[in-house]
Amino acid sequence: MNITVYAIEKSKNEAMQSVIKDYLKMTKRFAKLEDKSIFNKQIALAQTKGDIEAKKSYSKAYEPFLNGFNVALDVLGDELDSFEFSEIFKQNSNVNFFIGGAFGFEKEFLKQTQKVISLSRLTYAHKVAKVVLFEQIYRGLCINANHPYHK
Numbered sequence: 001m002n003i004t005v006y007a008i009e010k011s012k013n014e015a016m017q018s019v020i021k022d023y024l025k026m027t028k029r030f031a032k033l034e035d036k037s038i039f040n041k042q043i044a045l046a047q048t049k050g051d052i053e054a055k056k057s058y059s060k061a062y063e064p065f066l067n068g069f070n071v072a073l074d075v076l077g078d079e080l081d082s083f084e085f086s087e088i089f090k091q092n093s094n095v096n097f098f099i100g101g102a103f104g105f106e107k108e109f110l111k112q113t114q115k116v117i118s119l120s121r122l123t124y125a126h127k128v129a130k131v132v133l134f135e136q137i138y139r140g141l142c143i144n145a146n147h148p149y150h151k
Contacts, residue, residue, distance in 0.1 A: 001031035002094045003137060006065055007130055008058055008101035010039045016127045023134040030141035031089070035134075038062070047102060054103040062109065068094030070113040073129065074105055077116035086140035088115065097137075099130060 020035055027033040038061045046057035069092035088095060098105075098113070110116050119132050142149040 001089065002034075002068070003027075003031050003089075003097070004034045004036055004065070004095075005097045005099065005130070005133060005137075006036045006038060006062060007099040007126070008039060008043060008061065009037045009126060009130075010044070012037065013127045016131050019131050020134050023138050027138050027141060030145060033134075033137065036065075043101065051103040054101060055106040055109075058101045058103070059106050059109040062098055063112070065096060065098075066112055068092065068096055069115070070096045070098065071115045071117060072098045072105055072110050072113045073100065073119060073133065074110060074116050075118055075123070077118040079118050079121070082136060082139050083143060085117075085136055086143040089140055089144055097133060099126065099133070102126070 024033055024035065040061065043054070043057045043061060046053040069088065071088065119129055119136070124132065139149065141147075
């Protein structure tokens, strides 16, 4: 199984990255998990122009990676419990998660994904949401493997 998390982020927080590395290591026995950060001059410029331009730049950056089963994180997405979340991995061997930039996603991009989820009704800082996602990926894989971590 291949799982990739894509995030629009200019720089990585060292403390949060350390936690993510731990999840990457723990997940190795269940799946190949990758952490991909995307940021370029077009995104930086678009973000200075406003939300419409920024969202378009995110879509353009992410569209080449839309293969397999694609999941976007969006505040208006479906709220799942951990068992429902784990079902994503039972049915798909190539899963991509997309975390939007500061302005979120274009509706057209969301329509290109197979699932749109929300991690919570709460708003998280981008770096916190990413750590929560990695934890839930690990938890979901443990649930499917009947590993005691999720209890």
